[in-house]
Amino acid sequence: MADRDGLIWLDGEMVPWREAKVHVLTHTLHYGMGVFEGVRAYDAEQGTSIFRLDAHTQRLLNSAKIMNMKMPYDKATLDEAQRAAVRENNLKSAYIRPMAFYGAEGMGLRADNLKVHVMVAAWEWGAYMGEENLTKGIKIATSSYTRHHVNVTMTKAKSNGQYMNSMLALQEAIGNGCHEALLLDVDGYVSEGSGENFFMVKEGVLYTPELTSCLDGITRKTIMQLAKELGIEVREKRITRDEVYICDEAFFTGTAAEVTPIRMLDNREIGCGSRGPITEKLQSLYFDIVHGRSPQHMNWLTQVAN
Ligand code: PMP
Structure with missing residues (x-):
């Protein structure tokens, strides 16, 4: 490097x-x-x-x-x-x-x-978890590491030291044959990935954890707005790991991870076991926007040329 x-x-x-x-x-x-x-x-x-x-x-x-x-x-x-x-x-x-x-x-x-x-x-940096996983989806595991408590390291800041917790969780997940970890908060509710926010779909509604213990992700905010524009109801709420086991679709969002579908959590297949239809719709719109193919979202892009 x-x-x-x-x-x-x-x-x-x-x-x-x-x-x-x-x-x-x-x-x-x-x-x-x-x-x-x-x-x-x-x-x-x-x-x-x-x-x-x-x-x-x-x-x-x-x-x-x-x-x-x-x-x-x-x-x-x-x-x-x-x-x-x-x-x-x-x-x-x-x-x-x-x-x-x-x-x-x-x-x-x-x-x-x-x-x-x-x-x-x-x-230059390509797809964070590999190009094929953007369609196939990734395998994740609930981490044995707890996500930060808001009064241990403040979670609204993207600070260097917080990533020790992320690396421990990610190393453990990779060591167990998974692509990414799902960290729970101190009360045992779903928080986020080591470097991504979490979403799930159940009966057409998009759910994401409240911001208490996770980073206020810019991709998260983007996806929530896009879902609303597409007429998809969005709810922020506490989510349990067993709710995820029985949801219809799940995905991670992040600047690096973009919109990465999740196909398996703790060896349980999520939904159809590959990218779900709502995930695909949001992912495709996201990629259109970042590549400047969506006229109404051009204000999110800043050209680097002078
Ligand atoms: N959570 C954590 C812990 C992260 O490191 C990131 C990446 N910055 C995210 C969520 C996603 O945030 P964003 O969409 O702003 O990249």
């Missing part, structure tokens, strides 16, 4: 990819206090465009506020850094990773001289 050509935006400048380095005493590396985003740019009809840039940058700023990190750049600068990271690396489509982190100015939990640094990298 580190050894390639290209440029990374670091603290206001474009730096050669191989030189975008930090010191081993970088504070965030030690304690995990940092915030980041995962954003995608698509090869859209009108030229390479970032999907919902405004929402992602706003969430990054909100995450920093929650963690009490002083963001040294305004929203316009952060938006432009993301466009530039795609544009200046000549990428047609890209995964974009902005992150704000504490530097090596001090060490220890009491360090009070820390500076917030910001980086934005962009690279």
Whole structure:
């Protein structure tokens, strides 16, 4: 990953990819206090465009506020850094990773001289769980790891340290022959995947967990709006794992995972055991929108070209 050509935006400048380095005493590396985003740019009809840039940058700023990190750049600068990271690396489509982190100015939990640094990298990244799983669907398992409690790490922030829990859950799921984990909250209700929000369909109604313990996903919000536009009723509620066993369709959403159908949970087939019709409809509309093929959703796309 580190050894390639290209440029990374670091603290206001474009730096050669191989030189975008930090010191081993970088504070965030030690304690995990940092915030980041995962954003995608698509090869859209009108030229390479970032999907919902405004929402992602706003969430990054909100995450920093929650963690009490002083963001040294305004929203316009952060938006432009993301466009530039795609544009200046000549990428047609890209995964974009902005992150704000504490530097090596001090060490220890009491360090009070820390500076917030910001980086934005962009690279080509295909379907997160493989192209064929976008149609076939994935196999998942309920995790033995519990999702964060809101008063342990605040779940409205997309913060670095939270992903230790995600990685433990994902490693366990993969070790058990699955593609992804389904994490439950502290009360035992469905929360989310290691990096995705969860949806299920039952008798034509779309259900998703309330936001108490899961990330306020931008794809989640998008899919909820699209469902409403298609006349599909959407309900946010507590969901139990056995409700999922007997639902008609289930899928994950996320910037990386896009709309990924779930075909099996805990060795029980979900619905027909492959992508369901409502999942397919929402997924297909999502892909039309991100590729600039839906005139009424063009305001969600920001071109990277100047
Ligand atoms: N939950 C978690 C834990 C995530 O990491 C992500 C990916 N950012 C999501 C949900 C989905 O969020 P989004 O749709 O904004 O990418």
